[in-house]
Every structure is written in structure tokens, then in C-alpha cells.
Amino acid sequence: MAYAYLFKYIIIGDTGVGKSCLLLQFTDKRFQPVHDLTIGVEFGARMITIDGKQIKLQIWDTAGQESFRSITRSYYRGAAGALLVYDITRRDTFNHLTTWLEDARQHSNSNMVIMLIGNKSDLESRREVKKEEGEAFAREHGLIFMETSAKTASNVEEAFINTAKEIYEKIQEGVFDINNEANGIKIGPQHPTTNSTLSSSQGSHQAGGGCC
Amino acid sequence: MTACSAACLPACVSSVWFVFPRSRTELDERPRPLSACLSRRGAASPCGGNRSHRPVEPRRRSAMLTRVKSAVANFMGGMMAGGNNGDHPGGSDLPLKYPYSRPEFLGLSPDEIECSADHVARPILILKETRRLPWSTGYAEVINAGKSTLNEDQACCEVLVVKRRPAGCSTPNRTSEDLTFHYWALFDGHAGSGAAVVAARLLHHHVALHLQEVMEILCSPGLLPPTCLGEEAASLRGAAGAPGSPSTPPTRFFTEKKVSHESLVIGAIENAFKDMDVQIEKEKSVYNISGGCTALVVVYLLGKLYVGNAGDSRAIIVRAGEVIPMSAEFTPESERQRLQFLAYMQPHLLGNEFTHLEFPRRVQRKEVGKRMLYRDFTMSGWAYKTIEDDDLKFPLIYGEGKKARVLATIGVTRGLGDHNLKVHDSNIYIKPFLSCCPEVRVYPLAQCEHGADDVLVLGTDGLWDVLSNQEVAEAVTCFLTNCDPDDQHRYTMAAQDLIMRARGVLKDRGWRIPNDRLGSGDDISVFIIPLAYGNKQS
Secondary structure, eight states: OOOSEEEEEEEEOSTTSSHHHHHHHHHHSOOOSSOOOOOSEEEEEEEEEETTEEEEEEEEEEOOSGGGHHHHHTTSTTOSEEEEEEETTOHHHHHTHHHHHHHHHHHSOTTOEEEEEEEOTTOGGGOOSOHHHHHHHHHHHTOEEEEOOTTTOTTHHHHHHHHHHHHHHHHHTTOSOTTOGGGSEEEOSSOOSTTHHHHHHHHHHHHHHHHO | OHHHHHHTOOTTSOOSOOOOTTOOOOOOOSOOOOOTTOOHHHHTOSSSOOOTTOOSOHHHHHTTSTTHHHHHHHHHHHHHOOSOOSSSTTSOOSOBSSOOOSOGGGOOOHHHHHHHTOTTTOOOEEOOTTOOOGGGOEEEEEOOSSSSSSOOEEEEEEEEEEOOOOTTOSSOOOOOOOEEEEEEEEEEEESSSHHHHHHHHHHHHHHHHHHHHHHHHHTOTTSOOOSSTTOHHHHHHOTTOOTTOTTSOOOOSSOOOOOOHHHHHHHHHHHHHHHHHHHHHHHTTTSBOOSEEEEEEEEEETTEEEEEEESSOEEEEEETTEEEEOOOOOOTTTTHHHHHHHHHHOGGGGTTTEESSBOSSOOOGGGTTSEEEEBOTTOSSOEEEEOOGGGGSEESEESOGGGOEETTTBSOOBOEEOTTOBOTTSOOBSGGGOBOOOEEEEEOGGGSOOOTTOEEEEEOHHHHTTSOHHHHHHHHHHHHHTSOTTOTTHHHHHHHHHHHHHHOEEETTEEEEGGGEEOOOSOEEEEEEESHHHHHHO
């Protein structure tokens, strides 16, 4: 399907925080209570619309286990956005955020947009990490923040789409060199078919602006 | 684009292709004129075509194979899928036989296939958690670092059931069960993905067809393969033996070579390779089947593992930490004498541009009349000869190690496809020098005891270019011993670990493995097959 841009995302965070479930909820709109451990990398994709433009999100869901860390690290490169996920019912997953963030900053391109996600917001009774703590961590490290529930789908769309909006804004500001695929952004093979002449001339103009 | 970018590689990058000193780098992908021997009807059969040397209608025979339905479905799908895979812009206008894909057992969606082709992050694809291969076989693969748009490796893993041919055949008339065999295969494509895709879809059907021909003999362990079918009774009893008395020891009136069951399986695999190659050649007149491929095939049948190899992939058994090589690579260096002899016998194949002799380096005009080191097809050592004008031609085999090339074009000397491959800017075909015949080695699996960490490792050359047999054995053994023995994904995780070790990580100066060694920039595919399952089966 034609898209104006393709953004590559990576989902990271401790094992069992719900990375694969967030992806499944976003791409398939369903929740799978028992999910096999991810032992490598899995992919998902979905089309969204921002500013009237079709944007394809290509999402890499990684293994959270420590033993796969070196493999996971090698996938940061070439991602435009990262969802850094912890589980609000497990304090240790929140405590490990600093390590994840260091990893991400070290192995990704500096413009990568990082969204911090406190998942499992439906389990209020078992909450161990206050929402304010998540907000404070995000503020301190310059991340966007949201609490989500992959089970009820609460904020899942928003998490993925808000990240895309942030990347899109950065493109408009000329922060990303969209001609370099290592930045995790690809210009679509064709621009949307409606009023094609207009949009394609716009597109090429923007592409030119982006690289200057 | 694939062939071109591959050909434009710097010489340090390992690849089947080579930067030829006379810039013979691009491959002619124009379709060959339709020759009279190619049959259109033959091209339209999913399983082997109308092979002139095999009188039985292949469609009818193949219908006895349980897997054939899917083959036909694939075939129909292949017919529908027209267009170009983007693999070869400006190449053939013919439709693809099968659309480009990743191995069927990975069950990837088009989106996932798109993700897998990321040359920047090079994701290691593994068998999904929800899927299982026979024997809990592990599998992982990774795309190249940019030498071709697509991953040109392919893989296949199947359990096939061969059914007995219907009555009326002249083979021994006894009841026999279905014959089940396990099959694993890796294909490493070059100059396009077409041949590898076709071979991954069809080679096992050819193996099944050939095994079907001899299955009743194979299923009768006490029966030596009859020398001549239809005369097996006479052959067993002797010409004058009394009928109906099988206990009478056979009296032979002339000496007869005894052929083992094992040799029949080897013959079946060898002929399957040949038929696959013939099918690709025939179907090139109606389909766009780009390039060629190596083939490494494992068949498990009646307690034995048969490893057939045509190309430069490799199979090793790791048993109690020890390495047992199960294949040898076929390269310009390892096959030098065969190639030189062919060129000596049929000099026209060299198009008056190449010499079959080998010299340590290119001969210069000013050296004519001097004596220089050389090697002919009769030699493994070196000697001196007086240089003549003819010796100024480009050597048939040139380059060293991974850079050695036949006719300055290809670095692997056995495999399937490549029928249209020519020396750049010439009419010299490479195919006569390439053999589709595999070397088949046998491992008596059921006769040996195996632990959970004893495995057969299959890898394309991307793995073996950077890791030695010993390094692979140590890595696999170390990984498996530190793994939960009940984890059914342990072999896939071990395969992922191996690929990670061979691919390395992207540093400022390219892909690196520990000790600053160069990682593999090639496509890499790995099967890890646990051998203990074979013991459980038998």
C-alpha cells in the first residue's frame, strides 16, 4: 500500500512488561493473556494517518531477557522511535529504565524519539509505581510519557500515534535527514494517489527541505 | 541491480562474484534464444516436467505424493504471480515461477518480509515461538549487509511420505508401507534469487519421486537391489533355481556387483539434483528464473542421514563436542583439475579467450620464451614450462581462496541453475563448467548414541567464511549446555546465537565480531538439527 513515510519503531524494556501484547493490540486490536516469550525479534506493521498523510509504522518487538540483550542492542540502529516499556505492577522493571535508556542512547541515532510507557494500567490494585514517578522520570530524561493497558487497549493507539506525531514534527523541522535510512525513516515509493501531482510535488519539495 | 551491485563489490568482500581485472563484472541476464530442445510442455509441469529419459507421466506419478497438492497449488500461485520481483530491473519480461519469499516454515507476512530485508540493522530471523520444525530443529537467518537487495539464501524443511506406486508395476509384488523421510535443505543463490526460490520449493519433490521408484526395495531390508527389475526372482535364485524355494541359496552363473540399499538412496538424491537442474533449464523458456544457487540437502531415511552437497555451504556433525565434517565445498580451487581437464578436452568452451593452464599470476607478454611455474589438470604440484603466446590468455581458474573464480566469473563450481550465465561481454557460457551433481555422505544415525547436545549444523558460506568448524562446534556446545534442556526452542536460540557470532555488530568500520575480526556481510542461514530425535524414531 502506498505511504508517504515509513517510520521504524523498536519496543524495548524488561521481560514480561507487555511489549508483545502492546504490539498485538496495536496491529491486531486483540489481547492475548498468555504470550510466548520473545526470543529474538518480531515484527508488526500498521498504517496510520497524520496530517492527512499515510504513514506506515514498522515495529520491531524485541526480547527483554538479559541473555538476549546483545542481540536486542543491535536492533536500535535505524529506528526513528522507541517505546520504552515498564510494568506499573513491578517496581524492578521501573528501576531498570536507566539501563535501558543508556543502551538506547548509546546504540541509536541521537534524534530517536523515545516514548516511556507504564503498561498494565488496568491492574490498579497491584500498582507499585505511581503515575507521577513515571512522569518525573520522563521529564528528567526528555521522554514522552503515557500509561497504557494492552489488555483494555487504553492509550495504546495514542502511544504509537503520538510517537509518530513527534517524529513527523521533527521531519517538518528538518531535524531528521530523511534520505538516510539509518534514521529509521523512509519516503514512500509513491505518494497517496489522490491529487497525486500536487502531493508529489509537495513531497519532493519537503524532501529537499529536509536534507538542507 | 542485484547482480550489478554484487559484481561491484570491493575485492575484500566475500562473494561468489569477483571484480575481474578486465572489468568482466556484469552478468548477462538477457533471456537466451529458445533452443529447439526446450519443451514448452515440459516447462509447465510442477514436478519434473516431461523428462525424456523418464517415460512415466510425471503428473500422474507425483499425485501419489501427499505433498503434491501443495506443490500444485504453489505452481498455480506461481502462474498467477506475474511481474518482476524487483530483483532484476531490465531483466526478463517473463513471469516469476514463484514470488520471492522467505522460507515457508517461517510463516512470514509480506510486512515481516519487508522488515527482514533491513540492511542497516540486519535482524536475525528465527523460527517463531508458535512454530515447530520436525525434531525440534532450530533455524535462524540474516540478510546481507547490502550486497543484494534481497536475501538470496533459501531454506526448506519437510517430512515427506512417499506412497507406493499403484499395482501393475514390475517391481516386487509385496505389501509395503509408506516410506517417510525427513528433509532439510539450504540454498545459496547468486545473480538473483530465482533459482534458489524454485529449488527450495521443488527439490524435495524430485527426491521423493526418485525414492518412490525404489521404495519397495528399500522397504525390504533382506532383499538386495535386483540388478534388473522384473528378473529379481531369477537373479536371486539363479537361472536354473527351482521356483518357490527361496531358502535355496542362490547359485550365480556370472559375477554380479552387489549394490547396497544405501547406494540406491544416494543415487536417488543425485538424480533428484539432476532433474531439478533440467527443470530449471526447461522452465527458463516460460518463467523468469534468475541466477543459480548452491544446494545442501539432508535426507533422513530408514535410520541413516544422507548429506548431499553441491556448492560451498557446509554441514558438520557436533558429537560430544567433536566435529565430524559431513560435506566438502566445491570451489574453483577444490575442483581445479576437473575444470582444467574439461577445458583441455573441449577447448572451444574457452572461446579462445582463456587458457586451461594455471600460473601463479598473470603472464606478461615480455615473459614469452621464459620458463615459468604452471600447473595442468594432471598435476597437484607445480613445474616449469616455456611460456608461449597462448599462455597470455586469461587463466580458466584465477584468484585465491574466497576470491578464486572460474572464467573470471563465479566462485562456486557446483549447484543448480546458471544456465544463462556468461562471461561478461562475451558468448562464453559458464554452465558447462558447473556440475549439478552433489557429493552425498552417509551417517548411520541409528547406530550411534546421541545426547541432547549432539547436532548436525548446516550453514551457508556466510557462516563458515568467518567461523571455523571448531569455533562453531564450541559455540553450539557451549550454548546448548547453558540452556534449559527441556526448552523446545533451544536449537533455534543456538542458531540465532551462531548467526549473531558470524554477523557481529555494526561498528564504525563495518560489521565486526570479537577481536576486531571482520563479521560476515553475506546472507547467512543456519539449521541446527538435534540428532537424539533420530534415535527416538528408530
